[in-house]
Amino acid sequence: MYILETKDLHYSYPDGTEVLKGVNFKVKKGEMVALLGPNGVGKTTLFLHFNGILRPTKGEVLIKGKPIKYDKKSLLEVRKTVGIVFQNPDDQLFAPTVKDDVAFGPLNLGLPKEEVERRVKEALKAVGLEGFENKVPHHLSGGQKKRVAIAGVLAMEPEIIVLDEPTAGLDPIGASKIMKLLYDLNKRGITIIISTHDVDLVPVYADRVYIMYDGKILKEGEPREVFRDVNTLRKANLRLPRVAHLLEILNKKDHLPVDLGFTIGEARRILKDLIVKN
Numbered sequence: 001m002y003i004l005e006t007k008d009l010h011y012s013y014p015d016g017t018e019v020l021k022g023v024n025f026k027v028k029k030g031e032m033v034a035l036l037g038p039n040g041v042g043k044t045t046l047f048l049h050f051n052g053i054l055r056p057t058k059g060e061v062l063i064k065g066k067p068i069k070y071d072k073k074s075l076l077e078v079r080k081t082v083g084i085v086f087q088n089p090d091d092q093l094f095a096p097t098v099k100d101d102v103a104f105g106p107l108n109l110g111l112p113k114e115e116v117e118r119r120v121k122e123a124l125k126a127v128g129l130e131g132f133e134n135k136v137p138h139h140l141s142g143g144q145k146k147r148v149a150i151a152g153v154l155a156m157e158p159e160i161i162v163l164d165e166p167t168a169g170l171d172p173i174g175a176s177k178i179m180k181l182l183y184d185l186n187k188r189g190i191t192i193i194i195s196t197h198d199v200d201l202v203p204v205y206a207d208r209v210y211i212m213y214d215g216k217i218l219k220e221g222e223p224r225e226v227f228r229d230v231n232t233l234r235k236a237n238l239r240l241p242r243v244a245h246l247l248e249i250l251n252k253k254d255h256l257p258v259d260l261g262f263t264i265g266e267a268r269r270i271l272k273d274l275i276v277k278n
């Protein structure tokens, strides 16, 4: 059974824009899954279906095998299980202090004050923002805001966290730190789904990759498998990860059939072996 699944999902916006044209997307418990695709292909639109913010025109979304129902009570349950971090933290942060922002969700669940305080403390610790409790969210840097938004979702203690382009707008170190944080949360058992354009970070962290194109899933598989399919990547306006690009040049232009893998770590191991052997 999948923890999250969409079956033949279709969605058109009220103005008639047809965005999703039969998306089948499956995530197993404990996985870290990345969704890639060109701008405007519908990644955000798909994610907004995962906790019932949008309702499919056709098809369904299943959480732990059960189709989402769209009454108030069922939606509350779904939102306890699936937390969404939006692309722009300014869409998510609105309280006067970081502490109040992170506490908002748990307070809305009607949890006792002590439990809310425990959750806020733990969530801020998990994202490395202890000591930021009384800061004004809008005065924080982009990376810090992103962390507060993640803490707000973590405080709901969801089983699945969906993040729309979590590294967008961050400097390379900030992007790596966010990915490392997501990796650590994933290792703690939280299922993570991200959308991203960052093909260099994806192969390092994702267990599985989906590529979306023209309202459908064009390809899915392990990063190694997907990043070998150069034609599909190019069709979806994506480039190869840097290491894979070097590999492609070595193979095609220099006729050196060397396999460097897809990440710096893999390339390092393989190159070290080659150097030691020679």
Ligand SMILES: Nc1ncnc2c1ncn2[C@@H]1O[C@H](COP(=O)(O)OP(=O)(O)OP(=O)(O)O)[C@@H](O)[C@H]1O
Binding pocket: 013, 014, 015, 017, 019, 037, 038, 039, 040, 041, 042, 043, 044, 045, 046
């Ligand atoms: N409220 C809306 N009404 C009408 N059309 C919309 C609405 N929101 C989004 N769209 C359209 O739906 C399509 C998909 O948008 P979406 O934001 O889901 O794409 P995306 O893959 O997340 O893009 P990006 O990578 O740029 O963030 C786009 O053509 C967009 O213009």
